[in-house]
Amino acid sequence: MAVVIGRNEVGIKRTTRPTTIANNDVAKLMYYLNCVCETINCDQDEDIRRFTNYANWARLSAEQRKLLLVLCYTFSPDVFDGKVFFNIEELCVEFSNEFYEISQLRHRLVAVESIIIAGRAHQVTKIMTYTMSWMRAYYLEPMQRLARQFAAESSRPSLSAPHRQRQSTRPVPAPSVDSSCCCTIL
Template identity: 60%
Template sequence: MAFLQSNQIGVKDIGRSVSIPENDVAKLMYYLNCVCFSVDCNDDPDIRRLTNYNNWSSLTVDEQKRLLVFCYTLSPDVFDNKVFFQNDALCQNSSNKFYEISQLRHQVFAVSTIVVAGRARQVNKIMVYKLSWIRFYYLEPMQRLAQRFTAQQRQNQRTSSACTIS
């Protein structure tokens, strides 16, 4: 369990405004980018490619499927109340915001490391979000992309099971 109040923790707003392309793949890449920014997991070139949301259109179908699996594995519930905190007040006028943790007091319970993909990662930043952010950048794109790949898989199965007589 994590407990956070802005008057009990030294935090520094380190967020910046970004523009995310209106595309489900780009939105999930942005979500993964937020995860990796918080827990410093961008050291792998494959992960870096999957977090470069401005180049979303260059991902192959296989990379898009890998992105879907990564995002499913690193879902918000893995980070909620550890690294991600739902807090409209700290978001101010943004749907999400990043803070650098500069000082912890005894009243605050927050994790200092988290295991991601089998490796312990240092948590130096937290992200606060509004529920609309999770819905817009994670839940809805995950659902649509999963439906798209499921439909493609069904179509491929129908095509491969068709009988051809020559």
């Protein structure tokens, strides 16, 4: 059942919180999935929630990273756009993505009470507005790069365990702040 919010609702309650995201495609996709779970109720699904802890992105195994890619494909923006994700730059007041309580929306938004993804109904709890630069940085480009990486890895012979371990001990880059997003990029 769709809910159409009437004109000039009494104020809009932003619920956006600044956060820190590593400058890594896996972390960015985990953050994207976390944003999805901010807008719909994913609390009962432990299989999804374990991929939303973007601070622990480095702990995901190669197999889990592939599962993350599949999950993000399943929860792609086109499933949410116009329902709980809205590309409205005017509502991105401080950051390139913002969250709002669903009960306090502007007149031109339509929200749904629930959304079905992969055969499961999820209750809508908030909406998220975004800019296209946010969508490119936290979904489109990381998805493309990881898909290319996994395709290249599957076409190469497997590496020995000691060599893989050496690659995973890279230093963490210094943090930088992306002032257009509600997150800090490490």
